[in-house]
Amino acid sequence: MALRPVLRFPDKRLRRVSRPIGEIDESLRELARDMCDVMYEEPGIGLAAPQVDCDLRLIVVDTAWTAEDAERNPLILVNPELSEHEGKVVWTEGCLSVPEFEAEVERAERVLLRALDLDGKQLEIRAEGLQAVCFQHEVDHLDGVLFIDRISRLKRNRYVARRKKQRKREDEDESAAS
Ligand SMILES: [Zn+2]
Numbered sequence: 001m002a003l004r005p006v007l008r009f010p011d012k013r014l015r016r017v018s019r020p021i022g023e024i025d026e027s028l029r030e031l032a033r034d035m036c037d038v039m040y041e042e043p044g045i046g047l048a049a050p051q052v053d054c055d056l057r058l059i060v061v062d063t064a065w066t067a068e069d070a071e072r073n074p075l076i077l078v079n080p081e082l083s084e085h086e087g088k089v090v091w092t093e094g095c096l097s098v099p100e101f102e103a104e105v106e107r108a109e110r111v112l113l114r115a116l117d118l119d120g121k122q123l124e125i126r127a128e129g130l131q132a133v134c135f136q137h138e139v140d141h142l143d144g145v146l147f148i149d150r151i152s153r154l155k156r157n158r159y160v161a162r163r164k165k166q167r168k169r170e171d172e173d174e175s176a177a178s
Pocket of ligand 1: 094095096097137141
């Protein structure tokens with residue numbers, strides 16, 4: 001089965017604010033399964049629904065997974081909300097929607113995440129370190145925020161300029177191929 005394509009910066013659909021999920025039904029379960037497939041295939045440690053062009057408040061996260069170990073225990077989080085931000089940590093982040101770029105981002109070191117699972121059960125997860133960073137990165141996506149919005153203007157502008165050139169080349173390659 002074909003994977004859902006990941007939207008890439010500067011696609012405007014990444015900037016939408018996603019809608020809360022009212023009902024957990026089969027189509028939502030299917031979306032969650034598809035998102036996990038994309039996350040493991042790319043690979044990444046998290047994915048938010050808007051990255052696959054669905055404006056719903058759904059994220060999947062698996063910070064324990066590595067290609068070598070390959071054990072998959074994704075957290076599927078419906079309507080996630082963060083509170084109790086504590087401490088500060090700087091982590092080098094990347095994003096499947098921001099190709100070929102990484103940068104250091106300052107985030108809270110610890111957060112409390114509340115969400116529903118796919119059975120509608122309330123979850124409460126106290127996260128720290130990489131998992132806390134990943135939760136903050138993915139919940140940002142639901143509000144149309146990318147990690148490049150949280151770095152210095154200088155670094156962001158450099159990336160935006162580089163991405164512009166890259167996209168021009170991609171367009172030229174595409175028109176040459178057709
Ligand atoms: Zn991302």
